[in-house]
Amino acid sequence: MGKQINVALIGNPNTGKTSVFNALTGLNQKVGNYPGITVEKKEGICKLPRGVKAHIIDLPGTYSLNASSLDENVVIELLLNKNDKDFPDVAVVISDVENLKRNLLLFTQIKDLEIPSILVINMADRMAYKGISLDIPYLEKQLETKIALISTRKNQGVKELKELIANYKDLSVKPCLNASEIDVEYFNNLRETFPNQLLYKLWLVITQDVNFGKTDRNEIDAVANFKTKSKSDLKRLQQKETIKRYQFINDTLKKGQKIDLSTAKDIRIKLDRVLTHKVWGYLIFGVILLTIFQAIYDWSSIPMDFIDSLFASLSEWTKNALPAGAFTNLIAEGIIPGLGGIVIFIPQIAFLFLFISILEESGYMSRVVFLMDRIMRRFGLSGKSVVPLISGTACAIPAIMATRNIESWKERLITILVTPFTTCSARLPVYLIIIALVIPEGRILGLSYQALTLMLLYLIGFGTAILSAYILNKVLKIKSKTFFVVEMPNYKLPMFKNVALTVLEKTKSFVFGAGKIILAISVVLWFLASYGPGENFNNAETIITNEYASQNLSDDELQQHIASYKLEHSFIGITGRAIEPVISPLGYDWKIGIAIVSSFAAREVFVGTLATIYSVGSDEEETIKNRMAGEINPILGGPLFNFASGISLLLFYAFAMQCMSTLAIVKRETNTWKWPILQLVIMSSFAYIVALIAYQLLK
Amino acid sequence: MQVTLADIKRGEKGIITDVSSIHIPLKLLEMGCLPGNSVELVQVAPFADPMYLNINGSHLAIRKETAIHILIEISNG
Numbered sequence: 069m070g071k072q073i074n075v076a077l078i079g080n081p082n083t084g085k086t087s088v089f090n091a092l093t094g095l096n097q098k099v100g101n102y103p104g105i106t107v108e109k110k111e112g113i114c115k116l117p118r119g120v121k122a123h124i125i126d127l128p129g130t131y132s133l134n135a136s137s138l139d140e141n142v143v144i145e146l147l148l149n150k151n152d153k154d155f156p157d158v159a160v161v162i163s164d165v166e167n168l169k170r171n172l173l174l175f176t177q178i179k180d181l182e183i184p185s186i187l188v189i190n191m192a193d194r195m196a197y198k199g200i201s202l203d204i205p206y207l208e209k210q211l212e213t214k215i216a217l218i219s220t221r222k223n224q225g226v227k228e229l230k231e232l233i234a235n236y237k238d239l240s241v242k243p244c245l246n247a248s249e250i251d252v253e254y255f256n257n258l259r260e261t262f263p264n265q266l267l268y269k270l271w272l273v274i275t276q277d278v279n280f281g282k283t284d285r286n287e288i289d290a291v292a293n294f295k296t297k298s299k300s301d302l303k304r305l306q307q308k309e310t311i312k313r314y315q316f317i318n319d320t321l322k323k324g325q326k327i328d329l330s331t332a333k334d335i336r337i338k339l340d341r342v343l344t345h346k347v348w349g350y351l352i353f354g355v356i357l358l359t360i361f362q363a364i365y366d367w368s369s370i371p372m373d374f375i376d377s378l379f380a381s382l383s384e385w386t387k388n389a390l391p392a393g394a395f396t397n398l399i400a401e402g403i404i405p406g407l408g409g410i411v412i413f414i415p416q417i418a419f420l421f422l423f424i425s426i427l428e429e430s431g432y433m434s435r436v437v438f439l440m441d442r443i444m445r446r447f448g449l450s451g452k453s454v455v456p457l458i459s460g461t462a463c464a465i466p467a468i469m470a471t472r473n474i475e476s477w478k479e480r481l482i483t484i485l486v487t488p489f490t491t492c493s494a495r496l497p498v499y500l501i502i503i504a505l506v507i508p509e510g511r512i513l514g515l516s517y518q519a520l521t522l523m524l525l526y527l528i529g530f531g532t533a534i535l536s537a538y539i540l541n542k543v544l545k546i547k548s549k550t551f552f553v554v555e556m557p558n559y560k561l562p563m564f565k566n567v568a569l570t571v572l573e574k575t576k577s578f579v580f581g582a583g584k585i586i587l588a589i590s591v592v593l594w595f596l597a598s599y600g601p602g603e604n605f606n607n608a609e610t611i612i613t614n615e616y617a618s619q620n621l622s623d624d625e626l627q628q629h630i631a632s633y634k635l636e637h638s639f640i641g642i643t644g645r646a647i648e649p650v651i652s653p654l655g656y657d658w659k660i661g662i663a664i665v666s667s668f669a670a671r672e673v674f675v676g677t678l679a680t681i682y683s684v685g686s687d688e689e690e691t692i693k694n695r696m697a698g699e700i701n702p703i704l705g706g707p708l709f710n711f712a713s714g715i716s717l718l719l720f721y722a723f724a725m726q727c728m729s730t731l732a733i734v735k736r737e738t739n740t741w742k743w744p745i746l747q748l749v750i751m752s753s754f755a756y757i758v759a760l761i762a763y764q765l766l767k
Numbered sequence: 768m769q770v771t772l773a774d775i776k777r778g779e780k781g782i783i784t785d786v787s788s789i790h791i792p793l794k795l796l797e798m799g800c801l802p803g804n805s806v807e808l809v810q811v812a813p814f815a816d817p818m819y820l821n822i823n824g825s826h827l828a829i830r831k832e833t834a835i836h837i838l839i840e841i842s843n844g
Contacts, residue, residue: 132794167824310796344812438819442817551833552817553792555826555827556826557826
């Protein structure tokens, strides 16, 4: 058996590239990151005829080989670097039968790199519907390639594509046009200076502002210094090149493609008349948003309750089943509740990505971008900021990664900076428990006060995001070319397989990405709360037993007193005491302080920390809540969680930058510590001030 | 009649005559916004911005500030 065939899937966005990838690899795929950057790397294995295997890599969508974003950079870097272990033996270029003309531009560029290429014409099932007919043999001859007509929806043509990949050695590597005709003298000069290099590769290196990888570095530097033309001259040449390529494509399609408009049908126009309408468009978008929220906060409560009780009983069971000791406690009180804190978010995350992937797959998301651009621009954002801001209600991490397709750096930076204000799902457990404690039950106009408070918190989060965007837009002096191009793809029925795989993938990456941190924190926390220095901690039992000897306490009560005494003198208790002066003006005691400090890593840790600190064995919310309700403010007396301190806490969590993973992502996406540190300082001090004012006014 | 793409009305068709290459990103050119290609306004958002266009068979939305750098000849009303 020979080696695996390296296959790269390349294509414009919206051509169904991912569907082809899913059809080829099925569940044999994994998603990782390119080293050092947050661009997703999707790869998989495909079994070909005669026992051959292919390693398939799904490259980010790009309109051409002229990169304008980090994602597109990945494509060029790979195609220019013959030494990369993923360098393709064969490039499979995916095109959409309805946009063949535009898709072929990228194809002709890849042919110029002399990589064996197969042209996939996807969505072939729509040809009759669109009145399109193709002369495949003619196109194959003109384009110097083999064509696979496939329909992933109808599962047609995939077998033929596999056959073509297996026989990639028969493919022609001849370019289909001679692009160097645009400036003969310049290109001849280039060829003579670097006789050993591929001409088109040289041209790409000269025209790109790409950070090429480690390999070939010296050579590329030498080429990049070959600047006999000014930047604007180069751009003019690129334009000439594009025109030249389109001329060739137009000529080819004139003979190879017939479109009979009389039989073509189009639902796009009819749907767009409603979905992008000045009034209906916004109304429909509003209804869709409401449905999503309803799903995330209502429908997912059933599986969440189930998971909650499952982990509580698992913890209980472990305690009984394993021999008592530090190890058992670590598992039952540290690791299992920690895992539970991660798993409980799965339903919400899954629902959110289900909706987002349906909206994207169907083509509707582009319409939202179109509708919202003008409004968002007033606040220094882009229509494309809507997607991150919506995703931010699940988690800021994927949301910040979703800002990549915003072309203007300033708009993108502002979106990154304000997205953490939106109410992410990690704030939800904190909100829920505090609302339950301090907001009275009761209804106004059929809506409960508690639900209204929750909604208000969402509005505050979104409002703050928008407002701070407005301020940032005025304050930040960044000159960046603002241009905005968004493709409006045709509407499509989402494919179940694609949606399911996206949900699976995103949920998995949440559980393993964010999950690791939450788990680590809960273990550290458990340790800090279970051990302490000095006499007081070690002799807790004797001290308490003596102190309460006269009071005739039941065994349970005594144990509880011992536990809280121990906690007070544990490492975490000592830390809490130290920070108490800072937080007592906000109405918090040292226990809340600890919860805030430990939840710096991830907000949802707050509830878990309180659960640990209030020495409640079981994980049932009711008992935590009752314990919290019974806490007494050490300075003022009266319940610790009253209206004033509750509101203060809610506001603190609404504004504070309490998420290490978000800071890490911001650092990676902005490539400097400047922005995440600024975010941390400004958001957290703002949170402190607002919480302080709220408490002082309300107490 | 020669106008900029920002002046096109809904349902009108035109042919692109000139594109100011300094102001227009290469990406837009690559999507088919080139002299000689056809253009049609499909839909406008409130305040006529951004514009939803059909350029050479590609459906895309661009902002008005970009559209003023594209010259067109209106071919029918």
